[in-house]
Amino acid sequence: MFWDQVSFQLRPQPRGVHLITREVLAHIPQLNQINVGLLHLFIQHTSASLAINENADPTVRSDVRRHLDILVPENAPHYQHTYEGPDDMPAHIKSILTGTELTIPIKNGALALGTWQGIYLCEHRNAAGGRRVIATLQGNLKS
Amino acid sequence: MFWDQVSFQLRPQPRGVHLITREVLAHIPQLNQINVGLLHLFIQHTSASLAINENADPTVRSDVRRHLDILVPENAPHYQHTYEGPDDMPAHIKSILTGTELTIPIKNGALALGTWQGIYLCEHRNAAGGRRVIATLQGNLKS
Amino acid sequence: MFWDQVSFQLRPQPRGVHLITREVLAHIPQLNQINVGLLHLFIQHTSASLAINENADPTVRSDVRRHLDILVPENAPHYQHTYEGPDDMPAHIKSILTGTELTIPIKNGALALGTWQGIYLCEHRNAAGGRRVIATLQGNLKS
Numbered sequence: 343m344f345w346d347q348v349s350f351q352l353r354p355q356p357r358g359v360h361l362i363t364r365e366v367l368a369h370i371p372q373l374n375q376i377n378v379g380l381l382h383l384f385i386q387h388t389s390a391s392l393a394i395n396e397n398a399d400p401t402v403r404s405d406v407r408r409h410l411d412i413l414v415p416e417n418a419p420h421y422q423h424t425y426e427g428p429d430d431m432p433a434h435i436k437s438i439l440t441g442t443e444l445t446i447p448i449k450n451g452a453l454a455l456g457t458w459q460g461i462y463l464c465e466h467r468n469a470a471g472g473r474r475v476i477a478t479l480q481g482n483l484k485s
Numbered sequence: 486m487f488w489d490q491v492s493f494q495l496r497p498q499p500r501g502v503h504l505i506t507r508e509v510l511a512h513i514p515q516l517n518q519i520n521v522g523l524l525h526l527f528i529q530h531t532s533a534s535l536a537i538n539e540n541a542d543p544t545v546r547s548d549v550r551r552h553l554d555i556l557v558p559e560n561a562p563h564y565q566h567t568y569e570g571p572d573d574m575p576a577h578i579k580s581i582l583t584g585t586e587l588t589i590p591i592k593n594g595a596l597a598l599g600t601w602q603g604i605y606l607c608e609h610r611n612a613a614g615g616r617r618v619i620a621t622l623q624g625n626l627k628s
Numbered sequence: 629m630f631w632d633q634v635s636f637q638l639r640p641q642p643r644g645v646h647l648i649t650r651e652v653l654a655h656i657p658q659l660n661q662i663n664v665g666l667l668h669l670f671i672q673h674t675s676a677s678l679a680i681n682e683n684a685d686p687t688v689r690s691d692v693r694r695h696l697d698i699l700v701p702e703n704a705p706h707y708q709h710t711y712e713g714p715d716d717m718p719a720h721i722k723s724i725l726t727g728t729e730l731t732i733p734i735k736n737g738a739l740a741l742g743t744w745q746g747i748y749l750c751e752h753r754n755a756a757g758g759r760r761v762i763a764t765l766q767g768n769l770k771s
Contacts, residue, residue: 343486343629345768347664347735378490380525380621382666384733386742388682394585395577396531401565402577408563409578413556413699420694422687434681434688435695442680442745443731445586447527447619449490454619456529459585476733476740478666480623480766482488486629521633523668523764537728538720539674544708545720551706552721556699588729590670590762592633597762599672602728623766625631 344379346372346479351472355465357429359393359403363460367453370477374451379481381453384443386474389433389467391440397460410436410464433466440464448481487522489515489622494615498608500572502536502546506603510596513620517594522624524596527586529617532576532610534583540603553579553607576609583607591624630665632658632765637758641751643715645679645689649746653739656763660737665767667739670729672760675719675753677726683746696722696750719752726750734767 350369352362366383367373373381385392396402414435416428423431444461447454463473493512495505509526510516516524528535539545557578559571566574587604590597606616636655638648652669653659659667671678682688700721702714709717730747733740749759 345664347733347740349740378488378621380623382731382733384731384740386740386745388680388742388744393581394531395581399566402574405564405566405574406578406581409557409561412561412563414695418695418698420698421691423685423691431688431691435692438679438681438692438726438748439582441584441727445525445527445588445731447490447525447621449619454490454492454527454529456531456617458531459529462581474742476735478664478733480666521631521764523766536724537674538724542709545717548707548709548717549721549724552700552704555704555706583724584727588668588670588731590633590668590764592762597633597635597670597672599674599760601674602672605724 344376344481344483348477349474351474352463354472355463357465357468358407360463360465361397361460362463366461370479372479373448375483376448376451376481377484379448381446381448382478384476388437390470390473391437391442391464392444393440393462393464394444394459395462396458398458429468436466451484487519487624487626491620492617494617495606497615498606500608500611501550503606503608504540504603505606509604513622515622516591518626519591519594519624520627522591524589524591525621527619531580533613533616534580534585534607535587536583536605536607537587537602538605539601541601572611579609594627630662630767630769634763635760637760638749640758641749643751643754644693646749646751647683647746648749652747656765658765659734661769662734662737662767663770665734667732667734668764670762674723676756676759677723677728677750678730679726679748679750680730680745681748682744684744715754722752737770
């Protein structure tokens with residue numbers, strides 16, 4: 343039974359939805375020792391989030407971003423938490439709707455993602471720094 | 486410490502929200518060997534998703550479907566990713582909002598769901614095939 | 629390898645979004661024995677949910693509540709499931725959008741939350757009782 347946990351910082355990204363599968367994998371080379379297991383990813387922030395979706399066409403990601411901006415607009419009259427800027431309160435709500443953490447199955451030393459799946463960083467702030475992620479890996483080692 | 490992972494295909498479903506608790510359980514009979522543990526379910530697609538909600542009245546599921554169709558309509562003017570049909574880009578966004586994966590506690594050989602809880606397949610495409618799910622089980626075996 | 633599972637009832641809360649980090653921690657003192665691991669929280673209900681977000685300013689939580697009430701209004705004309713009261717069907721949809729369960733990394737005997745992160749109970753009913761949560765802890769014990 344293998345357990346490991348690493349903390350790393352993603353590259354800073356502009357507001358929007360970004361494919362980060364390769365960047366995440368570069369931080370967890372120990373993944374390829376695991377036969378059957380799970381990878382847990384947790385973003386330690388309240389205005390950026392993680393999701394899984396289409397890894398091929400970048401217009402999917404820009405459409406997701408535009409749709410989130412419509413579902414959770416800036417400057418809505420019911421916001422009271424406004425002193426951190428117009429992008430802040432929408433960022434909190436978008437993070438709750440899309441999610442702070444992900445668990446992904448590991449099979450034979452690799453993530454068992456579907457053909458069209460990738461890991462998304464949803465960056466909801468206009469000018470954030472690199473976001474910190476905790477990756478926890480567990481499973482049975484390859485024999 | 487017990488680990489197992491199985492991949493199976495759900496029966497094809499029309500667009501809508503479907504209760505699949507029994508169908509999932511039929512694929513993982515090894516569940517009843519686990520005393521305390523976790524079941525992880527991961528759908529390997531970007532236009533269908535998994536959720537947990539009310540297992541009794543089917544109008545809950547049709548209301549969820551109608552509400553998702555309102556929150557994420559077809560043919561919104563801001564979509565650029567349109568070449569896979571009008572149901573495709575909304576399917577990606579709905580999948581992100583509802584989620585690709587679930588973890589459910591296992592207790593004494595069964596899922597520790599609440600009385601009114603069941604597992605939902607949220608099928609967002611009009612004419613999809615059977616969706617592939619990876620189930621990962623872990624825990625302590627019953628003595 | 630450590631496994632434990634406890635079931636507890638949260639204090640009843642009015643409709644809204646509530647910070648419950650301390651209340652959850654009070655139910656799982658065994659957390660501080662774990663060096664590296666994961667905490668899984670599962671709410672056994674279909675009209676309340678769990679999320680992670682900002683732990684400092686309570687107006688974030690009231691803004692989240694107001695925004696959910698706008699995204700999923702009461703008495704929408706497309707609801708058929710209305711016989712449990714006007715707050716019921718919106719509660720099911722809000723629960724699906726925000727999520728029934730959370731996994732949080734454990735590091736050196738504590739939750740590895742970011743500085744500004746806390747655990748939210750999203751109570752979507754007007755007059756619910758205390759909600760039942762199953763906490764499952766796993767990891768390596770401190771040496």
